[in-house]
Amino acid sequence: SASASASAAPPAVDALSSPTATLKSRLAAGETLYGLFLLSANPTLAEIAGLAGYDYVVVDMEHGPGGISDALPCLRALAATGTPAVLRLPESSAVWAKKALDLGPQGVMFPMVDDAASAAAAVSYCRFPPRGVRGSAHTVVRASGYGVDDGYLEHYEEGLLVMCQVETEKAVGEVEAIAAVDGVDCIQMGPLDLSAALGYLWDPGHRKVREVIAEVERRVLSNGGAYLSGFAMPHDSPEELKKRGYHMVAGAVDLGMFRKAAVEDVLRFRNAPGSGDAAGGGDEGEEGEDKEKGYWSE
Structure with a gap:
């Protein structure tokens, strides 16, 4: 009846940040996500990224x-475009994980996850007692639709992607144990911090760094457990990582993309015919080219 419909509880809804297919379900289906x-x-940049068609955006x-x-408005902007x-x-830490999870991200x-114990601790921060130590305010936080999603406790783990970064020498040696921890879904390579840990802060494309990363890739992929995630670098393109x-x-960083476009825009103007040497001349084109051989921030 009309009166019964009016008094019925609102239907349960998923967290406010996702389309029907989650990152985890798409990975399980064999997709490569960009x-x-x-x-x-x-x-605004989060919204543009979503509209551009990225499969996911990492709010860093x-x-x-x-x-x-600051992260909350970005999650809302991404949700408006259906972007995880x-x-x-x-x-x-448990405190940061709790605050992040209450916002309802998909991942x-x-x-700096260095060993299996650190990975197990990270997973515990994502689970409610007795399986973990996550603090609970699930009836009023965004992750549960502020309590509208009455099935949140039953399904939230199914759609949550837990990613652990490998970016130290110790983590490299422990990567198989980290990937084997129950609840760790993805190993995220951290090439810049790893290059620094290996003694090559200013040379992340050094042969030694690339050899170590290749060994980590082999060990993660051969075990067939956790997924492998990474950053593209000027010496290591997104297409190469996919291969x-x-x-x-992750193909780029928003600030790096804007910096690149801004520098190119200025150089284009200054190097245009008739600009004159006083405005910069030809040297800046070479300088801008050299800067592009640098690396993006992790």
Whole structure:
């Protein structure tokens, strides 16, 4: 009856950040996903990234200037475009994981995971007691639709992608144990921090760094457990990562893309016919080219 319909409870809904197919379900179906890192904490750029068609966007709270309050508008902008969000935490801690998970991202990325114990701790931060230590306010947080999704506790783990970053020498030696931890879905390579740990801070494309990364790739992919995710670099393109078997590939960083476009725009103007040597001349074109041989921020 009309009165019964009016008094019925609202239907359960999924978290406010995802289309029907989740990152986990698409990975399980064999897709290779292409994403972007958002360091700016800017919801307009997040919305543009979603509209552009990226499969996922990592809202970065580790190296970007934004925190939880800045991440929320970005998640809302991505949700408006049906684009899954992954939140990268500033540190691998229960407090940061709790605050991030309450916003309802499809994935969380834990930095500097060095061994199986650290990975198991990260997973525990994502699970409610008795299986973990996540604090609960599930009736009022965004992840559950502010309590509208009354099935949240039953299904949230199914759609949550837990990513652990391998970016130290110790982690390289422990990568198989990290990947084998129950609840770890994805190993995320951290090429810049790893190059620094190996003694090549200014040379992430060094042969030694590439050999170590290749060994990690082999060990993760041969075990067939956790997925493999990575950053493209100027010396290692997104297409190359895909060919080598990466399941998730981040092709760029929003700030790096804007910097590149801005520098090219200025150089184009200054080097136009009739600009004159006083405005910069031909040397800046070479300088801009050299800068492109640098590397993007993790």
